[in-house]
Amino acid sequence: MTEAIAAVAHDRHGHPPAGIMRWLTTTNHKDLGILYMSFGGIMFFIGGAFIMAVRAELLLPGLQLLSPGMYNQLFTLHALIMVFGAIMPFATGLNNYLIPLMIGAPDMALPRVNNWGFWILPFAAVLLLIPFFLQFSGIGSGASGLGWVMHNTSLDLQSGIGIDFAIFTIHLLGISSLTGAINVVVTVLNMRAPGMALMKMPLFVWAWLITAFMLILVIPVFSAAATMLLTDRHFGTHFFDAANGGDPILLQHLIWFFGHPEVYIVLLPAWGLIPHILATFSRKPVYGYRAQVYALWAICFLSFIVWSHHMLTSGLPLAAEVYFMYSTMAISVPTSVLVFCWLGAIWRGAMTFETPMLFALGFVAHFGMGALTGMILPDVAANAQYHNSYVIVSHFHYTFFGGGIFGMMAAVYYWLPKFTGRMFDEKLGRLHFWLTVIFFNVTFIPQWFAGLDGMPRHIADFALRFSAMNLISSVGAFLLGLSQLLLVYIVVKCVRGGPKATGQVWEGAQGLEFTLPSPPPYHTFETPPEVK
């Protein structure tokens, strides 16, 4: 504690330039963390708005609002924005702000690269969205409607500039993710405070280190696949063009070789931060630290060798299907280790249920449901029924929203007082939690049933027998979307004022970041802290 204050007093660089120039030119990890998180938050609401239009179309059978082409664009943009625009940048923001504080480093290792990595993002977002808005003034045929990893690609079915814009967006986002990932690896491996051995690092840092390696290995594959698609479309190559000796299935292999690790890239940061929160509010140390580190590495390794479970209906030979079935199911072993460690963390703890704890417990419950349904999907025999049905939609929303977003929300509430120096409105926070849990389930539970009954995804209309389920799901989605506005209000209110937060913020909070005052000064740990 005294060390930390000494470090704060050491602040030599004075204060940053005021106004917009501060944010444009900043190389400070806290500023960039805030920029990344704000960007992620804004994109969360844009992506949400797109899916509200989709759910409005699915409120009733028949086509009321959207043409099928417009529908395809909307769900594609929803997915791209949520994964690449909201969750990943938000997780990057958290690592920017927290990793240097957690390992006792003065800043990220490559601060200028960090600034560049962030400022690519707004341009990428504009590039992705421009064709969507241009179509309303009669220019072009709209944005990409191919699904989140272009998995519905057919060279014949959709042409137009939207796909080229999406390809360039993927390149820009890829560069941004890679700069962030390289920065994390260099920071974590080179800049830890003396005494901060690798096996002493907080689990959030571990999770991000592993995530960063995954990004470094798979983002180039996605970029390469997008480049091949681009040259196929415009420069006369035939990577995926069956008429000229190429193979469309190859595109699926490439994008799912990226796509499967990508889902763990989305989830790992949340898996890393959940143990912090569970430990704090159970007033116990992190449970099963070593087991969790090894489980995270195991999941990282397995995620690279299971991609074809997304393609079980594409005509793989039986031996390959059986292999991908068992390797996919094998992921449940390290995942179960994590879940049992989380449960171990709260077992017989002196639990209190502040908002971050509620979201963390919500995360465990909903992610658990997503993970368990992930056990039936790779079953080769059952997959023929579930493939491309709403079962899949519900499954990955339980993991991405119930896991990823709940985890991010827990992080917001847990570290917001640290970032702002103010406590948020606890009552409103709990209200936000309960509204989110209720309407999340109202939205997605009916989709299990519609999916089991055979409702296909990616289609703007549905058979009459799915009407009731879709009506419930749409109403749930509208209310889920509305209740997220409460989060904006809570965050804005907390930034503008509120009771002062102490340095430790939460009784029982552990970690170097809680040895600093709230908010932490602009420069921290210029003299490395002592790690016991």
Added chain:
Amino acid sequence: MDKALRQANRRLTIKLLLMVAAAAGFAFALVPFYDLLCKVTGLNGKTGGAVQRAQASKVDAARWVTVEFTSTVMPGMSWEFRPAQTRMRVHPGETAKISYLAKNPTNQAMAGQAVPSVSPGWAAQHFNKIECFCFQRQVLKPGEVKEMPLVFFVSPELPAEVQEISLSYTLFPVSG
């Protein structure tokens, strides 16, 4: 940051950038690797190019294999395209001939490319074509009808449990 740390950071960054380059190279290397894998194992139902009829190869007259023929026309292709007969019984090793019929009902010349696929996939490498309209693109004049031959034999090494083979041709439009 002191100088030693700065240098260590730079070295590690360069190593990580090399990892990125290697990952991109790996993605491009997957293209020929995938083709090779399909060729060797017959995955994906890919059949090879033209083969010479081996004089010595024996006809296994005791065994029958049913070959079924089917066709698909891709969106954007306006031709009519179908096999002249949909099934045929052959002995392994016996040379057989059938034809596919194509018609260009439009008023302009068009080119099409047929892409074969054999099911089950592991039978693909035992399905040999001596002559096939799929070896080159076909050009049809306006209104032209063409009978396109396919000469093939099923090799006697075909696993005994395979009693039926489906051969599917998908016709793609080719521009230029």
